[in-house]
Amino acid sequence: MNSQIIDTIKKYETIIIHRHVRPDPDAYGSQLGLKYILQHNYPEKTILAAGEHDSTMEFLGTQDQVTDEDYNGSLVIVTDTANTERIDDQRYLKGDKIIKIDHHPNDDAYGDLLLVDTSASSSSELIYELFEAGQVQENWKLPATAARQLY
Numbered sequence: 001m002n003s004q005i006i007d008t009i010k011k012y013e014t015i016i017i018h019r020h021v022r023p024d025p026d027a028y029g030s031q032l033g034l035k036y037i038l039q040h041n042y043p044e045k046t047i048l049a050a051g052e053h054d055s056t057m058e059f060l061g062t063q064d065q066v067t068d069e070d071y072n073g074s075l076v077i078v079t080d081t082a083n084t085e086r087i088d089d090q091r092y093l094k095g096d097k098i099i100k101i102d103h104h105p106n107d108d109a110y111g112d113l114l115l116v117d118t119s120a121s122s123s124s125e126l127i128y129e130l131f132e133a134g135q136v137q138e139n140w141k142l143p144a145t146a147a148r149q150l151y
C-alpha cells in the first residue's frame with residue numbers, strides 16, 4: 001500500500017492533508033510530519049495542512065489557509081482519523097481522491113486508498129514507514145522539521 005500511495009502522491013500537483021477535530025499531538029505530528037516530508041521532496045507541489053488550529057498544539061505548528069479552489073483536482077490525505085464525522089473540515093470531500101492513513105480500528109473504511117494498521121503505535125509511525133518506503137522507491141529525504149513532528 002505504501003508504494004501505491006507514493007505513486008498517487010507523485011501524480012498530484014496539490015495535496016491537502018487533514019486530521020481529526022479536537023487534535024492531539026499524533027494528529028498534528030502525522031499531519032505536519034507528512035506535510036514537511038512532501039514539501040521537502042516535491043518543492044514544486046502545493047502541500048497544505050487543513051483544519052482549525054488548536055492553541056494547545058502551538059508547540060508543534062499550525063495549519064494553512066485552504067481555499068475551496070485549492071481542492072480542485074487535489075489529492076486529500078486524512079491522517080489519524082477513524083471516521084468521517086471526525087475529519088476536521090468536511091471539505092475533504094471536494095478532493096479528487098482520498099487516502100486514509102490511520103492506526104485506529106477501521107470501522108469506517110472511507111477513502112480510495114487505505115493504509116490502516118492497528119498494530120502501529122501511532123499514525124506518526126505509519127508516516128515514518130511511508131517515508132522509509134519513499135526513501136527506497138523515490139530517494140526521499142527526511143528533513144529535520146518532519147523528524148521533529150513524527151518524534
Ligand SMILES: [Mn+2]
Pocket residue numbers: 020024026027080
Ligand atoms: Mn489522534
